[in-house]
Amino acid sequence: MNIADIRTDYKLMTLSESRVAGNPFEQFTQWWQQAIHSQIDEVNAMTLATVTKDGKPDARIVLLKDFSEKGFVFFTNYLSKKGKELAENDSAYLVFFWKELQRQVRISGPVKKISPEDSDRYFYSRPAGSRLGAWSSPQSEKIASRAILEENEKTYLEKFGEEIPRPEHWGGYAVMPESIEFWQGRSNRLHDRLLYSLQEDNKWKIERLAP
Numbered sequence: 001m002n003i004a005d006i007r008t009d010y011k012l013m014t015l016s017e018s019r020v021a022g023n024p025f026e027q028f029t030q031w032w033q034q035a036i037h038s039q040i041d042e043v044n045a046m047t048l049a050t051v052t053k054d055g056k057p058d059a060r061i062v063l064l065k066d067f068s069e070k071g072f073v074f075f076t077n078y079l080s081k082k083g084k085e086l087a088e089n090d091s092a093y094l095v096f097f098w099k100e101l102q103r104q105v106r107i108s109g110p111v112k113k114i115s116p117e118d119s120d121r122y123f124y125s126r127p128a129g130s131r132l133g134a135w136s137s138p139q140s141e142k143i144a145s146r147a148i149l150e151e152n153e154k155t156y157l158e159k160f161g162e163e164i165p166r167p168e169h170w171g172g173y174a175v176m177p178e179s180i181e182f183w184q185g186r187s188n189r190l191h192d193r194l195l196y197s198l199q200e201d202n203k204w205k206i207e208r209l210a211p
């Protein structure tokens with residue numbers, strides 16, 4: 001199979017100004033519910049793009065754990081590479097690709113840490129093994145071998161037993177959208193793209209972009 005010959009013509013659905021919600025959170029909620037009903041694998045997996053202070057981009061997948069007008073929330077290690085990048089430059093982009101629905105959503109805006117109480121609420125809902133993992137992995141650091149992780153896990157298990165507290169360096173971030181773009185694949189590469197941008201008066205403007 002020649003890579004250059006791999007392509008899909010998108011014919012499932014359309015997206016029009018006259019039928020979308022005036023508020024992008026309502027629109028996202030509709031698409032989210034459709035994605036959930038479509039039983040998409042890892043529906044909450046999204047690409048998180050960050051930028052270093054020298055303007056170098058970086059990106060990786062994280063899991064969406066909550067969304068509201070207050071932001072799109074994910075959890076991670078605040079001392080990880082992404083955590084350091086966000087401390088230097090709070091601009092971020094999130095990208096979802098729900099291929100079964102031929103849809104992409106792009107969300108941009110500044111990121112802030114959520115409250116320790118909200119991080120606690122999620123942390124303590126996680127299985128014990130995941131809570132231990134937050135202690136055992138110095139995320140993004142170079143380690144000599146996998147054995148180090150397993151030793152750390154043993155050490156922290158002995159230290160905490162069943163009562164594993166949330167490390168201060170682990171918690172949530174919220175991306176607070178300034179723009180959200182909804183992309184619906186269409187035939188012959190003439191896709192639908194609607195961009196919601198937050199205006200100074202806090203209202204959302206909707207514009208169509210060429211595909």
Ligand SMILES: Cc1cc2nc3c(=O)[nH]c(=O)nc-3n(C[C@H](O)[C@H](O)[C@H](O)COP(=O)(O)O)c2cc1C
Nearest residue numbers: 045060061062063074075076077080081082083140
């Ligand atoms: C499906 C999937 C889900 C992931 N979810 C998370 C997540 O929610 N939080 C997280 O910190 N890393 C998550 N990761 C791991 C990240 O992609 C990444 O390897 C890690 O966060 C380190 O990134 P960094 O070195 O850029 O900070 C996930 C990876 C995959 C493939």
